[in-house]
Amino acid sequence: MLRSRYSKSRLLAVLLVVGAAFGVSLSAAPQAGAASLTRITGFGENPTGLQMYVYVPNSARARPPVLLALHGCQGSGPYLYSSTDFAALADRYGFIVVYPSTSPGGSCWDVSSDQALTRNGGSDPVGLMSMIRYTEQHYGANPDAVYVTGESSGGMMTNVMLADYPDVFKAGSAFMGVPYHCFHTGTVRGWNGPCAGGQVSMTAQQWGDLVRRADPGYTGPRPRVQLWHGTADPILNHRDLGEETKQWTNVLGVRQTPSSTDTPAPDWNRARYADRSGVTQVETYSITGAGHQLPVRGTPMAAYAVHFMGLDGSGPVRAGGAPHPVGTEVAGSTAGPGAQRQDRG
Numbered sequence: 001m002l003r004s005r006y007s008k009s010r011l012l013a014v015l016l017v018v019g020a021a022f023g024v025s026l027s028a029a030p031q032a033g034a035a036s037l038t039r040i041t042g043f044g045e046n047p048t049g050l051q052m053y054v055y056v057p058n059s060a061r062a063r064p065p066v067l068l069a070l071h072g073c074q075g076s077g078p079y080l081y082s083s084t085d086f087a088a089l090a091d092r093y094g095f096i097v098v099y100p101s102t103s104p105g106g107s108c109w110d111v112s113s114d115q116a117l118t119r120n121g122g123s124d125p126v127g128l129m130s131m132i133r134y135t136e137q138h139y140g141a142n143p144d145a146v147y148v149t150g151e152s153s154g155g156m157m158t159n160v161m162l163a164d165y166p167d168v169f170k171a172g173s174a175f176m177g178v179p180y181h182c183f184h185t186g187t188v189r190g191w192n193g194p195c196a197g198g199q200v201s202m203t204a205q206q207w208g209d210l211v212r213r214a215d216p217g218y219t220g221p222r223p224r225v226q227l228w229h230g231t232a233d234p235i236l237n238h239r240d241l242g243e244e245t246k247q248w249t250n251v252l253g254v255r256q257t258p259s260s261t262d263t264p265a266p267d268w269n270r271a272r273y274a275d276r277s278g279v280t281q282v283e284t285y286s287i288t289g290a291g292h293q294l295p296v297r298g299t300p301m302a303a304y305a306v307h308f309m310g311l312d313g314s315g316p317v318r319a320g321g322a323p324h325p326v327g328t329e330v331a332g333s334t335a336g337p338g339a340q341r342q343d344r345g
Helices: 008-022 077-083 086-093 124-139 151-164 205-214 239-251 301-309
Strands: 037-040 049-056 066-070 096-101 145-149 171-175 226-231 260-265 270-273 280-287
Touching: 008 086, 037 077, 037 260, 049 077, 049 124, 066 077, 066 086, 066 151, 066 301, 077 096, 086 096, 086 301, 124 151, 145 151, 145 301, 151 171, 151 205, 151 226, 171 301, 205 239, 226 260, 226 301, 239 270, 239 280, 280 301
Parallel strands: 066 096, 066 145, 145 171, 171 226, 226 280
Antiparallel strands: 037 049, 049 096, 260 270, 270 280
């Protein structure tokens, strides 16, 4: 994705604040073993020819959780593996990460066609679901602990997967996405300029109804949702964060007014929307001055996502709870050297 300027001193301040809060040294993170990214073929129904890569840490726990991690436009599964901290966090917490790649290589995810926006309708979501089932069957993964995250176009697809398959995912974290159905064009991998520009606005009820139509008749529990966006994003407008928030608070039945707000790190503005029992159902991060570049490697952004989803064993986040996830240090990642982001959306 295109990198806009984001002050290095600000990022350093984030690391120092979080490290000081827990007395941890970011340079002292444990080194991981020799696990590597593996290409999988023949993983099941795959109408759009997606590629599957899986990262199984040496420390994988029994019946490990699964995180589906989705790249942005001009990216790939191996690129996301090398440019984010999710593999290092998998080493620490023992979950499996599935890193798919679009086909043709470097293309955006299909978040715009009627097929993609319907449960079992076809296109990319069907292939992604095949990858999850394969991981459960061949690696003994826990079908009751499946999660999804993504950046840019992958953030959009995170919202699509949560809407299409609410019974499969327990939680998701979307970086720089747009609301489910916002990018609809009726064509495969279409580009929706008004949505990208933050010009599509609906009521919370209208946004929520679109999600409920993705899997008609489903009345069970819905996955919790975390949302991230930079205020200076030139590719997908920051206004889309507000529309996503309206959508998921409506779907999850929580008030539009945050239960709590805080600034857990410099320039990080967090809002939590809790249910009546105090469990956070929707959590949002507006990052002041950040462009189209999230999650930033070497900062605790990925760790916050893992914490929200419960992949660190912490359980659901409660509004007004601990300001930081424990163990947010991420340096020493085995995911390879960071790369410049090139994704468009």
